[in-house]
Amino acid sequence: MPATATQHTRPTRTKRRSLSAALDNFFFVFGGLAAVWLAVLLASDSLEWGWGAIWFALAFWLLLAYLVLPRLHRILTQLYVPNYFIGRARTSDGLLGDPVNLALLGDSEQLEQTMDAAGWTRADQVTGASSRRIITSTLTRQSYDEAPVSPLFLFGRQQDFAYQQEVEGNPSKRHHVRFWKCPEGWMLPGGHRVDWLAAGTFDRAVGFSLFTLQVTHKIDANTDIERDHIVATVREAEPKARFVVIRDFSTGYHARNGGGDSIHTDGDLPVIDLRRVALAAGAGADAGEAAGEVAGDEPRTTELRGLS
Amino acid sequence: MSAASGKRRPAPTTMGAVLMCLRALAGVLVIAVAFGDREDFLNDVIFEGAKATAEEQAAASAFVDVLMIGYGAWLLFYLVLSWLVLRGVNWARVAAMLFATVSILVSFFEWWQSGLEITLRTTLPSLALDILILLALSSRAARAFARRNDPAPTLAP
Numbered sequence: 251m252p253a254t255a256t257q258h259t260r261p262t263r264t265k266r267r268s269l270s271a272a273l274d275n276f277f278f279v280f281g282g283l284a285a286v287w288l289a290v291l292l293a294s295d296s297l298e299w300g301w302g303a304i305w306f307a308l309a310f311w312l313l314l315a316y317l318v319l320p321r322l323h324r325i326l327t328q329l330y331v332p333n334y335f336i337g338r339a340r341t342s343d344g345l346l347g348d349p350v351n352l353a354l355l356g357d358s359e360q361l362e363q364t365m366d367a368a369g370w371t372r373a374d375q376v377t378g379a380s381s382r383r384i385i386t387s388t389l390t391r392q393s394y395d396e397a398p399v400s401p402l403f404l405f406g407r408q409q410d411f412a413y414q415q416e417v418e419g420n421p422s423k424r425h426h427v428r429f430w431k432c433p434e435g436w437m438l439p440g441g442h443r444v445d446w447l448a449a450g451t452f453d454r455a456v457g458f459s460l461f462t463l464q465v466t467h468k469i470d471a472n473t474d475i476e477r478d479h480i481v482a483t484v485r486e487a488e489p490k491a492r493f494v495v496i497r498d499f500s501t502g503y504h505a506r507n508g509g510g511d512s513i514h515t516d517g518d519l520p521v522i523d524l525r526r527v528a529l530a531a532g533a534g535a536d537a538g539e540a541a542g543e544v545a546g547d548e549p550r551t552t553e554l555r556g557l558s
Numbered sequence: 559m560s561a562a563s564g565k566r567r568p569a570p571t572t573m574g575a576v577l578m579c580l581r582a583l584a585g586v587l588v589i590a591v592a593f594g595d596r597e598d599f600l601n602d603v604i605f606e607g608a609k610a611t612a613e614e615q616a617a618a619s620a621f622v623d624v625l626m627i628g629y630g631a632w633l634l635f636y637l638v639l640s641w642l643v644l645r646g647v648n649w650a651r652v653a654a655m656l657f658a659t660v661s662i663l664v665s666f667f668e669w670w671q672s673g674l675e676i677t678l679r680t681t682l683p684s685l686a687l688d689i690l691i692l693l694a695l696s697s698r699a700a701r702a703f704a705r706r707n708d709p710a711p712t713l714a715p
Binding site: 267277285287 | 693695
């Protein structure tokens with residue numbers, strides 16, 4: 251916008267935008283309330299329908315789990331869940347999700363190459379086609395090792411990508427880890443600069459979410475096992491990777507994730523440094539030469555502890 | 559919400575537009591009944607079973623004609639609106655939500671005053687459609703898509 255026009259138009263523009271934002275918020279909340287009313291109507295009506303009630307119950311659950319409860323959570327979490335970094339990702343409904351339990355340094359090519367080498371498969375994006383494939387592979391009990399993962403949010407953004415490992419061709423169990431690129435110049439609490447944050451958890455079964463009643467994966471409560479599994483696979487596959495473990499990055503805690511599954515962690519945060527990883531393309535010989543080599547006598551893992 | 563996420567049409571926007579078409583289709587059915595089976599329609603809706611003279615019948619028939627033509631024009635407008643919603647035009651989305659809200663409020667007060675009775679055979683389908691339209695179009699994804707060309711909100715200094 252030209253500088254001269256700015257002064258003149260800004261007041262009306264801002265006013266119009268805040269009015270339309272207020273309207274949007276009103277519709278958002280009113281839609282939620284109306285949906286609650288619809289659920290009440292459906293529930294009271296289903297009592298009069300005998301056998302048809304089964305279909306009503308199904309419609310009632312679909313309405314409640316996929317429209318009403320997410321909308322209510324969205325409204326409430328907007329109010330009470332802090333929007334700054336607290337070491338937790340958030341679900342699309344704003345609920346606190348999986349713990350952020352891994353950080354990385356390096357660019358996306360180094361990260362992708364390392365994860366591939368460490369035996370991880372990149373997850374597909376959620377699309378119509380991939381959703382259909384999940385359903386058919388579940389029904390026919392075929393494996394789908396690039397199955398997408400649900401979106402979780404950090405820095406107000408969905409994960410940039412996710413990696414996973416299948417377990418014995420069982421679609422309800424899998425290792426998976428989501429990655430978010432940190433904003434430029436962003437630092438962890440305590441002043442550590444990292445390029446990526448990641449949340450790794452192990453899906454152990456399919457079940458119902460405690461908060462929204464949606465069908466979802468249940469995760470294993472001990473998220474440290476999955477975190478250490480990811481670190482171990484990378485350590486084995488990439489000799490040039492370095493590790494810094496920030497001990498007691500967060501206090502050890504028990505909590506629940508966005509599906510209501512309990513989680514507990516010791517609060518350590520491993521930082522995987524991939525900045526020295528040579529890219530395979532154009533550096534094939536380099537990679538062989540690098541294998542097993544340690545730059546100087548520097549230890550592979552450094553521990554950081556608080557001073558007191 | 560990043561700019562990139564608003565570029566592709568999200569499912570809630572498509573869903574909202576499709577539901578709006580369904581809502582219009584339900585209206586077309588009413589018009590079809592009003593013109594196709596005039597006598598029954600007059601008896602059921604206007605006279606509600608009461609006896610009427612031929613004169614009254616003719617007047618009521620003319621009234622229904624005007625009413626249905628008006629309703630048809632409204633449905634046409636509503637269909638155009640649903641197309642604009644699909645295209646991601648923000649004012650169309652806001653207008654559609656406004657209509658849904660008014661319709662829901664009218665149903666709500668009727669329900670409240672008439673001893674809290676709404677049954678499926680009467681108004682529940684259209685009410686459910688209105689509520690689903692409102693839910694879909696007020697979702698964050700639909701909002702971001704309709705406002706994808708807005709300048710990014712400037713942060714307060």
